[in-house]
Amino acid sequence: GENVEQHPSTLSVQEGDSAVIKCTYSDSASNYFPWYKQELGKRPQLIIDIRSNVGEKKDQRIAVTLNKTAKHFSLHITETQPEDSAVYFCAAVTGYSTLTFGKGTMLLVSP
Amino acid sequence: GAVVSQHPSRVICKSGTSVKIECRSLDFQATTMFWYRQFPKQSLMLMATSNEGSKATYEQGVEKDKFLINHASLTLSTLTVTSAHPEDSSFYICSARAADRGNNSPLHFGNGTRLTVT
Numbered sequence: 457g458e459n460v461e462q463h464p465s466t467l468s469v470q471e472g473d474s475a476v477i478k479c480t481y482s483d484s485a486s487n488y489f490p491w492y493k494q495e496l497g498k499r500p501q502l503i504i505d506i507r508s509n510v511g512e513k514k515d516q517r518i519a520v521t522l523n524k525t526a527k528h529f530s531l532h533i534t535e536t537q538p539e540d541s542a543v544y545f546c547a548a549v550t551g552y553s554t555l556t557f558g559k560g561t562m563l564l565v566s567p
Numbered sequence: 568g569a570v571v572s573q574h575p576s577r578v579i580c581k582s583g584t585s586v587k588i589e590c591r592s593l594d595f596q597a598t599t600m601f602w603y604r605q606f607p608k609q610s611l612m613l614m615a616t617s618n619e620g621s622k623a624t625y626e627q628g629v630e631k632d633k634f635l636i637n638h639a640s641l642t643l644s645t646l647t648v649t650s651a652h653p654e655d656s657s658f659y660i661c662s663a664r665a666a667d668r669g670n671n672s673p674l675h676f677g678n679g680t681r682l683t684v685t
Contacts, residue, residue, distance in 0.1 A: 490673055499660060499676040500611070545610060555601070555662075555674060559610045 458483040458550050462558025470566055475536050477561045479546035480528040488549040489522060489529050493542045494560075500545060504531070536565045570594055571663050573677025580651055580684055588646045588680045590661030596641035597663035601674065602634075605658040614659075617644040651684040658682075 459482040469475050481489075487508040492500035506513045506520045506529065513520050517536075522529040533540055546558040570593040580586050590600055598619045603611040615636050616624040623636035633655075635647040644663075648655055658681055662674040 488672075497658075497679075497681070499678050501676075502673045505673060554613070554616070556613075557610045562608075 458486060458548055458554070458556040460546060460548050460556050460558040462546050462561060464561060465559065466562045466564070468564045468566065469536050471536060471538060473536055475531075475533045475540070475563055475565075477531045477544055477546065477563070478528060479530070479548075479558050480526075481548040481556075482527065483548070483550050484524075484527065486548040486550045489520070490547050490549070490555075491520060491531050492545045492547065492557075494545065495542045503544075533563075536563075538565050538567050541565045569665065569673075569675045571661065571675045571677040573661050573680060575680060576678055577681045578683070580682070582652055582684055583650055585647055585649045586651055586682060588648075588659055588661070588682075590644045590646070590663070590677050592642045592663045592665075592675075595663075595665040597644075597665065598641060600638060600644040600661055600663045602636065602644075602646050603660045603662065605660060605679075607658075611660065614646075619644075648682065651682070653684045656682055656684045 462479045490505035493503045494500045504518050504520050506522050517534045519532040541564050543560045543562050545560045547555050572591045574589050600617040602614045604614050605611050613626050614629045617636045617638040619638045625631045638644040658679050660679040661677045
């Protein structure tokens, strides 16, 4: 089955800095890669996603890049704000819609 | 759009009792719903895939007789934790994808249920 590795597990940045979270996947058949933000005790919220036929996608301060050859994808957050503090999960979808999550990255943005 | 409602949000029960958690897609039909379990500071672990009108598909290591799943309609799936024990205490989250969307479309999550077994 699919295996998704996510790094780092924790990330502390100063407000205004950029944050990068990286994920790798094992199944070359995976073709959809969503990113979720989860605040404490709440449900995961989709923040951005990318499909395997695209190399990069951007939405305001958030961008995701995908390297299919290397089987890795990354989340980039620019101009971080304290409200960006949360746990971020990457995920990969293979075939019959099974979603495999990474272990998560706790992002802390200090004012 | 694409709202998933999950109830209850919190439940405390005694050891040995059963607890039912409901997951509803409010504005779309979902032939497939997914049930996840999340321990504190850990990732979401897929427990089972709920298929409307058929048996659920359980992940390895998940006891199907303990975690009963019923997906009786295109908008409702239920998870029943039977004979709950303290080690079943966890955060349970359901998710769903619109039936008319492909596999490469977002999952929408319920708010989750915090189960505490005393």
